[in-house]
Amino acid sequence: MSADSATVLGIDIGGTKMAAALVAADGTILTEDRILTPPGDADQVFGALAELVERVVGATTPIAVGIGSAGPLDLTHGLVSPVNITGWRNFPLVDRVRALVGDVPVELGVDGHCFALGESWTGAGRAVDTLLGIVVSTGVGAGIVVDGKPMLGQSGNAAHLGHMVVDLDGEACACGSYGCVETYASGPRMVARAKRRGWRPGEQVDAAVLSADAAAGDEIALAIFDDGAQALAAGIVATAVTVDLTTVVIGGGVAKAGPVLFDPVSRWVKRLAQLPFVTDLTVEPAQLANAGLLGAARLAWATT
Structure with a gap:
């Protein structure tokens, strides 16, 4: 894949919705989809996220993944415990996403940090x-x-x-x-x-x-x-x-x-x-x- 055609996968997880997109280096969104955050246990919530990611990625192989999740987070171990997603407590989100998309860098951040970073980048x-x-x-x-x-x-x-x-x-x-x-x-x-x-x-x-x-x-x-x-x-x-x-x-x-x-x-x-x-x-x-x-x-x- 050429540098010009490379993409990353962005994931945004909140108590109301989950969204995913393939994004080019200049901030252009190439493919995007979102779903309501479902109730349920840890695997039910992640299963919905996995389906969303698979739809967005399709046959593309992103070179890296960035995840913004409601917190608090344990960045050292890639764990999330969102206050408004009760099914996830110390959930190993980074490992689960890496297993889903392949052995690429996966970076985790607080959703509010990602919102501010997005507005700082192009907003x-x-x-x-x-x-x-x-x-x-x-x-x-x-x-x-x-x-x-x-x-x-x-x-x-x-x-x-x-x-x-x-x-x-x-x-x-x-x-x-x-x-x-x-x-x-x-x-x-x-x-x-x-x-x-x-x-x-x-x-x-x-x-x-x-x-x-x-x-x-x-x-x-x-x-x-x-x-x-x-x-x-x-x-x-x-x-x-x-x-x-x-x-x-x-x-x-x-x-x-x-x-x-x-x-x-x-x-x-x-x-x-x-x-x-x-x-x-x-x-x-x-x-x-x-x-x-x-x-x-x-x-x-x-x-x-």
């Missing part, structure tokens, strides 16, 4: 040196990119902003703590909190319906989004004053709410960011629909 962060990327969906993931490389930390799990505690008297979180950003800002938790306040009783609804109601002026929906925005802003500002950055990009399913989310986030960020070096902190929407995939592919290309 909203390509003009800045330091970027905080946040995915607001089933959970809240995040990643920091500095000079084109993800900030990993000693275990590879840095920037777990969704599990930053912002309310000492807050609700229990799936991670085992309480008052985390995710308990206020993730789609399912916002819907659950709205339901408890009397929003759309007896209906099967999701965050998209909640955001539509907020856009239409529903008081409960607006209050829930404001609470979520305040929690996100607290996490953003705490990260910014720690790392010294000024650019934040938010994507994920909940971010599709648009101004319903971004307006209160920007308002709360302005209120909370008072130190001089973060007063210019900006928050903007992601430009890419598949930043996590592209970031995973970027990890793979870095191994070649």
Whole structure:
């Protein structure tokens, strides 16, 4: 295979969906597919991922694989324990994927890191040196990119902003703590909190319906989004004053709410960011629909 025709396989795994794509060296996606993340035990979840990968790869042999997975992760041993995929606890994802695609380099990263890396590579962060990327969906993931490389930390799990505690008297979180950003800002938790306040009783609804109601002026929906925005802003500002950055990009399913989310986030960020070096902190929407995939592919290309 010539250098021009070489491709890598990018895989993006979250609590709601799993996606895979073949990606060229310039970030062009050649083949892409996605499925809903199924319930079930470890092998049932991986079986669905294996079918997805086989469809995407076909007769192609990728030269490397990059995987972005919800965390926490054990990068040393290639294990994943996603908070929102209960079937995987210390699941040997790297070994299982390598057995599926062949003996090629397989690089694992936190899905939030991959999202930030994708936006840094070809999206909203390509003009800045330091970027905080946040995915607001089933959970809240995040990643920091500095000079084109993800900030990993000693275990590879840095920037777990969704599990930053912002309310000492807050609700229990799936991670085992309480008052985390995710308990206020993730789609399912916002819907659950709205339901408890009397929003759309007896209906099967999701965050998209909640955001539509907020856009239409529903008081409960607006209050829930404001609470979520305040929690996100607290996490953003705490990260910014720690790392010294000024650019934040938010994507994920909940971010599709648009101004319903971004307006209160920007308002709360302005209120909370008072130190001089973060007063210019900006928050903007992601430009890419598949930043996590592209970031995973970027990890793979870095191994070649």
